[in-house]
Amino acid sequence: MSAMTQPVEDPVKLAEFEAKLERGETIEPKDWMPERYRKQLIRMMSQHAHSEIVGMLPEGNWITRAPNLRRKMVLLAKVQDEAGHGLYIYCGTETLDISREELVEQFLTGKAKYSSIFNYPTLTWADIGVIGWFVDGAAIVNQTMLAKTSYGPYARAMVRICKEENFHKRQGYEICTVLSKGTPAQREMLQDAVNRFWWPSLMMFGPSDTNSPNSGELLRWRVKRETNDVLRQRFVDLTVPQAMAIGVTLPDPTLAYDAESRHWNFGEIDWAEFQQVITGNGPCNRERMAARRKAHVDGTWVREAAAAHAEKQAARARESAA
Numbered sequence: 435m436s437a438m439t440q441p442v443e444d445p446v447k448l449a450e451f452e453a454k455l456e457r458g459e460t461i462e463p464k465d466w467m468p469e470r471y472r473k474q475l476i477r478m479m480s481q482h483a484h485s486e487i488v489g490m491l492p493e494g495n496w497i498t499r500a501p502n503l504r505r506k507m508v509l510l511a512k513v514q515d516e517a518g519h520g521l522y523i524y525c526g527t528e529t530l531d532i533s534r535e536e537l538v539e540q541f542l543t544g545k546a547k548y549s550s551i552f553n554y555p556t557l558t559w560a561d562i563g564v565i566g567w568f569v570d571g572a573a574i575v576n577q578t579m580l581a582k583t584s585y586g587p588y589a590r591a592m593v594r595i596c597k598e599e600n601f602h603k604r605q606g607y608e609i610c611t612v613l614s615k616g617t618p619a620q621r622e623m624l625q626d627a628v629n630r631f632w633w634p635s636l637m638m639f640g641p642s643d644t645n646s647p648n649s650g651e652l653l654r655w656r657v658k659r660e661t662n663d664v665l666r667q668r669f670v671d672l673t674v675p676q677a678m679a680i681g682v683t684l685p686d687p688t689l690a691y692d693a694e695s696r697h698w699n700f701g702e703i704d705w706a707e708f709q710q711v712i713t714g715n716g717p718c719n720r721e722r723m724a725a726r727r728k729a730h731v732d733g734t735w736v737r738e739a740a741a742a743h744a745e746k747q748a749a750r751a752r753e754s755a756a
């Protein structure tokens with residue numbers, strides 16, 4: 435993105451746009467906006483929507499193997515919520531003058547990214563608890579910030595989505611709490627899931643601030659209200675006491691409370707692993723993309739039927755208006 439040439443914008447319109455942001459007003463679909471603002475929002479919102487859709491795969495894997503009916507119902511509801519979030523954000527992205535077909539095409543051809551976290555496998559039932567606790571917990575931190583983003587449709591989507599994410603996090607933490615009080619084998623399974631998901635969860639917040647090419651522009655235009663590192667630190671500070679409360683160990687020997695800054699210091703993230711995952715070489719990237727491509731092909735008849743129905747409705751409306 436950063437390598438793209440900057441389009442020349444009308445300086446008067448740009449100044450008005452920036453003054454509006456300065457006053458804390460939101461930008462709405464019909465308002466004038468710089469081309470780069472529109473492009474950045476499409477990139478970020480579509481990545482977010484694709485992530486919600488791909489995010490159904492690792493958890494969906496456990497619906498048939500949930501340990502009891504209650505757990506199955508809760509997990510089904512959660513996975514359905516993620517589908518709803520994806521569709522909701524796709525609708526928001528379409529207000530930026532891009533069609534759903536183009537968005538899906540960018541995703542299926544690998545042009546648009548999705549969150550790195552969903553390229554890790556879910557090996558045990560404890561993974562489902564830890565995903566709810568860590569991944570939805572991280573999503574809440576990130577999306578609470580995005581609920582104050584400058585683009586109105588995205589901000590409103592985030593308000594609604596955050597409410598559901600809170601339920602998702604609680605169900606995950608509850609699973610972990612139960613396992614933490616269980617048999618030695620259950621406690622071991624929980625600790626193993628925590629060990630595998632901790633560092634990838636910290637990677638969700640993106641590269642460190644010194645290596646984040648998009649942050650400067652996004653912060654200036656109030657798309658993002660906080661930096662990647664600030665949010666990552668907030669997540670660590672919230673999560674460490676929760677881990678202590680259920681007696682699990684976070685896999686970072688350097689984790690230490692700094693009484694002066696009132697933050698938990700943590701170790702270095704493996705950025706080489708992050709790069710591998712976001713460039714398509716994580717443990718499950720190929721499997722995830724293959725599943726989405728198959729779903730797209732299998733869904734052809736649904737899209738065709740919906741289009742035929744819409745066309746029929748439109749023809750009826752034209753007839754009755756004539």
Ligand code: BYC
Nearest residue numbers: 481482485548549550572573576638639640646647648649
């Ligand atoms: N996975 O300049 P940067 C959730 C890419 S999960 C894959 O810092 P930006 C949650 C980035 O796209 C559901 N790719 O980017 C999210 C860029 O590549 P391109 C998904 C990643 O946009 C976060 C390049 O690395 N949620 O809700 O300023 C935390 C340089 O990065 C990742 C959303 O998508 C990644 N993890 O900041 C907790 C939320 N990180 O596009 C929970 C909406 C970075 O230039 N998105 N990249 O080729 C965002 O908040 C921001 O886009 C990000 C990245 C914080 C994810």
